[in-house]
Amino acid sequence: MVTSPRSQPFAPRVVPVGDAAVMLELADAIDLAANERAQRVAAMVRVAEVDGVTDVVGAIATVTVHFSALTADQARSLRARLHDLLLTALHHAPGTDASDERPPVAVPVCYDAAFAPDLADVATATGLSADEVVRLHVASQHRVLMMGFAPGFAYIGGLDARLAVPRRPTPRARLDAGSVAIAAGQTAVYPFATPGGWNVIGRTPLAMFDPAREPPSVLQAGDRVAFVPIDAAAFARMASEAASAAGRPPRGRAGR
Amino acid sequence: MTLRVLRAGVLASVQDLGRAGMQHLAIVPGGAMDRVSHVVANALVGNEGDEATLEIALAGPQLAFERDVLVALHGARFEPQLDDAPMPIARPVLVRAGAKLRVGRAADGAFGYLAAAGGIDVAPVLHSRSTYLPGAFGGLDGRAVAAGSRLPLVAGVAKLSASRYERLRRGGRTRPLGAAAASVRWSAPMLTLPATDPIVVRVVDGVHADAFDAAARAALVDAPWRVLPESNRMGYRLAGPALASTLRRDIVSQSVGLGTVQVPPAGQPIVLMADRQTTGGYPRIAEVISADVALLAQVPPGRSLRFERVSLDHADAAREALARRVRDLTERLRWEYHE
Numbered sequence: 001m002v003t004s005p006r007s008q009p010f011a012p013r014v015v016p017v018g019d020a021a022v023m024l025e026l027a028d029a030i031d032l033a034a035n036e037r038a039q040r041v042a043a044m045v046r047v048a049e050v051d052g053v054t055d056v057v058g059a060i061a062t063v064t065v066h067f068s069a070l071t072a073d074q075a076r077s078l079r080a081r082l083h084d085l086l087l088t089a090l091h092h093a094p095g096t097d098a099s100d101e102r103p104p105v106a107v108p109v110c111y112d113a114a115f116a117p118d119l120a121d122v123a124t125a126t127g128l129s130a131d132e133v134v135r136l137h138v139a140s141q142h143r144v145l146m147m148g149f150a151p152g153f154a155y156i157g158g159l160d161a162r163l164a165v166p167r168r169p170t171p172r173a174r175l176d177a178g179s180v181a182i183a184a185g186q187t188a189v190y191p192f193a194t195p196g197g198w199n200v201i202g203r204t205p206l207a208m209f210d211p212a213r214e215p216p217s218v219l220q221a222g223d224r225v226a227f228v229p230i231d232a233a234a235f236a237r238m239a240s241e242a243a244s245a246a247g248r249p250p251r252g253r254a255g256r
Numbered sequence: 257m258t259l260r261v262l263r264a265g266v267l268a269s270v271q272d273l274g275r276a277g278m279q280h281l282a283i284v285p286g287g288a289m290d291r292v293s294h295v296v297a298n299a300l301v302g303n304e305g306d307e308a309t310l311e312i313a314l315a316g317p318q319l320a321f322e323r324d325v326l327v328a329l330h331g332a333r334f335e336p337q338l339d340d341a342p343m344p345i346a347r348p349v350l351v352r353a354g355a356k357l358r359v360g361r362a363a364d365g366a367f368g369y370l371a372a373a374g375g376i377d378v379a380p381v382l383h384s385r386s387t388y389l390p391g392a393f394g395g396l397d398g399r400a401v402a403a404g405s406r407l408p409l410v411a412g413v414a415k416l417s418a419s420r421y422e423r424l425r426r427g428g429r430t431r432p433l434g435a436a437a438a439s440v441r442w443s444a445p446m447l448t449l450p451a452t453d454p455i456v457v458r459v460v461d462g463v464h465a466d467a468f469d470a471a472a473r474a475a476l477v478d479a480p481w482r483v484l485p486e487s488n489r490m491g492y493r494l495a496g497p498a499l500a501s502t503l504r505r506d507i508v509s510q511s512v513g514l515g516t517v518q519v520p521p522a523g524q525p526i527v528l529m530a531d532r533q534t535t536g537g538y539p540r541i542a543e544v545i546s547a548d549v550a551l552l553a554q555v556p557p558g559r560s561l562r563f564e565r566v567s568l569d570h571a572d573a574a575r576e577a578l579a580r581r582v583r584d585l586t587e588r589l590r591w592e593y594h595e
Contacts, residue, residue: 017463018513018543019571030508042280055279057511059535064511066279070579072572147282148509148535151391155509192391211381211393217281 012090014083020067022079024086027061032157034061035145039222040093045085052078058221059146060155104142104224107189107204109180110235111137115203118168122182122199125165134229136160137201142187142225152191152209152217156225159185171197178203180227187227189219202227205239210246257413258406259325259372262318265359267489270376270395270407271311271369275384279511279534286394287386289367289489289530289553292582293331296444297371299589300328300348302420307375308385308395310407312368314556316359317401323353325409326373326417330444332365332554339436347443350421353414355436364449365554373417374410389489390531423593440592444585447554454480454562455555458548460571462517462540464507472499476517476541480560481525487557489531494561498523501539509537515544515552517563527552547574 010027017023024041027034042058045065052074055066065082069075111134113119123130137160145157159182167183172195175181179190181198188198191209208218219225230238271294274287288294288311298307316334329336329345336343337358343349345368351357362368378385378395387395396405410416421438424430429441449455465473481494499519512518516528518538527544528536530553542563544552555561566574 015463016460016568017540018460018515018545019568019575020546021511021513023463023510028508029505046280054276055285055511057279057534059510060508062508062510064513066276066511066513068276069572070576072569072576075572075575146509146535147280149282149533151281151283151388153282211391215281216278216283216382220281 012087014086016079017064019075020069022065022082022086024063024090025061026063026090030060030145030157032143035157036143036222037090037093038063041086041089043222044089044093045082048085050078050081050085053082059148102224104226105219106226106228107180107206107218108228108230108234108238109202109204110230110232111202112232114232115235116201117172118181118199119201121168122163122165122201126162128162133163133201136163137182137187138227138229142227144219144221144223144225145186147217147219147221150191150194151211152219154189154208154219154221154225156187156189156219157185159187161185165199167197168199171195172200175200176203178205178208180204203235205230205235205242207242207246212246257323257409257411259409260320260322261401261403261405261407262320262356264400264402264405265312265314265316267313268317268401269311269387269389269399270308270378271386272308272384273306274386274530275382275394278382282534283382284388284530284532284534285514286388286530287384288369290331290369290447290550292550292578293367293447294369295582296585296589297328297330297369298375299586300330300346300444301326301371301373302348302423302593303371303373303375304590307371308378310370310376310401312359312370314366315361316368318359319357319407321351321353321355321357323409323414324350324417325413326350326420328371329359329368330371331368331447332362333446333448334362334368335360339434341434341436343437344433344439344443346446347440348421348424349433350417350438352436362556365447366556367553372409372413373420374413377408377410388531420593423595427592442592444589447551449554449559453560455551455559456564457552457555457561458545458566458571458574459517459542459563460545460566460568462542464501464503464539465541467501467503467539468499468519468541469502472501472541475499476525477563477565480562482560483555483557485557489529491529491532492527492552492555494525494527496524499525499541503539507537507539509535512536512540513543515546515549516540517542517544529553545571545574547571547578
């Protein structure tokens with residue numbers, strides 16, 4: 001299946017994964033429509049609240065349902081039930097849903113040079129001015145394709161094609177928490193400081209992940225995202241508000 | 257009311273059965289590496305829920321007791337010393353205030369679980385007391401225990417410990433254990449690793465098993481796989497023959513699980529364990545069956561294992577059999593505390 005040529009249409013299927021999960025595969029490549037459907041299916045399966053199901057994870061092109069079953073009989077009947085539920089949900093999940101009126105999640109971003117060490121390189125690589133890069137990033141129709149890598153980390157698709165840049169040839173030893181970075185047609189917002197190879201074009205003052213908060217993550221898969229440009233003064237104010245809400249000292253200063 | 261850490265071991269952290277239900281936010285369940293031993297350790301001290309235990313890897317800390325506390329150490333075969341006398345494992349021990357416990361090294365296995373009456377009383381984070389070290393939250397402020405750490409115990413732990421030990425005493429099978437402790441004449445069965453390598457770990461085919469040629473699929477179950485020292489709570493790295501994937505393109509990242517055997521391009525498999533990332537994009541050649549994850553967790557670096565391919569039906573039956581054994585054992589232990 002994984003080596004099937006792309007010219008053939010992909011037939012969605014449900015397969016067992018180990019002895020404690022089943023997975024619906026909707027596509028074998030990154031496909032925004034398939035991803036949107038996957039997230040709708042995941043939401044539908046989650047609200048079904050099937051006994052024994054522990055986690056429902058909508059990823060790029062798959063929905064995995066993890067379960068806990070004590071007896072072999074329970075496991076077998078749960079697999080059969082989830083197989084049917086996933087395919088039924090897929091059948092009823094529209095590829096795109098114009099009726100989705102949920103507002104996008106606003107993520108304020110300061111694109112000032114002090115927070116955007118790679119903005120000039122991105123401008124050079126794309127033949128655009130730095131202002132145009134920011135304008136296109138703000139105007140892109142962003143949507144969270146998948147949560148992964150670390151708690152609260154979102155892979156955000158929908159980046160304007162003119163901003164397609166590869167990862168940096170040498171990863172940076174440290175991206176500050178809140179870094180907004182692009183690569184491979186996607187945007188990521190780093191919930192914490194980490195080494196990374198993506199191109200940092202701005203920073204958000206929001207704490208993207210806080211285990212003491214409910215829900216702990218600002219974003220989840222399927223969310224539309226609106227990056228809202230802010231200036232350095234607004235960044236400083238919001239960062240200090242976020243820090244006092246979390247009971248921690250403000251983090252991240254410009255120019256570090 | 258705390259257990260004072262005098263010296264840190266290799267890696268000891270507060271764990272319970274973890275935080276299920278948040279993998280869609282990229283929050284891994286985490287929790288005890290060997291869930292069976294964690295559950296049994298709790299039952300050994302009369303805890304009836306998922307109280308937090310101290311998970312101790314390979315070589316343990318030194319702890320000072322400030323109150324009388326009923327404890328049990330289960331899992332890996334440590335050889336603990338209580339004020340320079342051996343402390344029995346796999347059974348409840350009433351440790352007296354003022355005693356010092358030196359957990360020492362694991363003679364067999366990798367992870368021990370020190371349970372205390374009432375549990376280790378850290379605040380839950382995202383519905384669990386387990387420590388998630390990569391994210392620095394949960395447990396003792398998200399960190400492993402260090403010299404000077406204080407492990408909080410429940411209020412009134414001395415009284416609780418005394419009343420539980422009194423119930424054991426009424427059963428008539430307790431015995432004194434020097435000035436520092438008292439214990440019982442019985443013990444719970446231990447998970448014991450086979451004396452000789454390779455240790456057999458059962459797997460079912462992974463979703464990308466057909467992305468590997470016949471030689472690689474045969475090598476997976478024929479070759480011995482040595483557990484490398486860089487293995488940790490996130491994953492066990494295995495050394496053996498390179499498993500070549502015939503995949504002609506990348507796999508789109510998907511949800512992975514406890515026991516997923518993924519093969520990065522270099523061909524050396526990694527088994528994903530408790531603190532794994534929630535998604536992965538490497539081909540999955542196999543999945544360790546649920547019933548053998550605790551066994552695998554106990555295989556220390558340097559020892560070798562062999563994978564045995566089984567059917568999904570076999571995996572289901574094995575999981576049920578293990579669940580039944582654990583349930584029977586915990587019910588027997590509960591009976592020891594019957595009033």
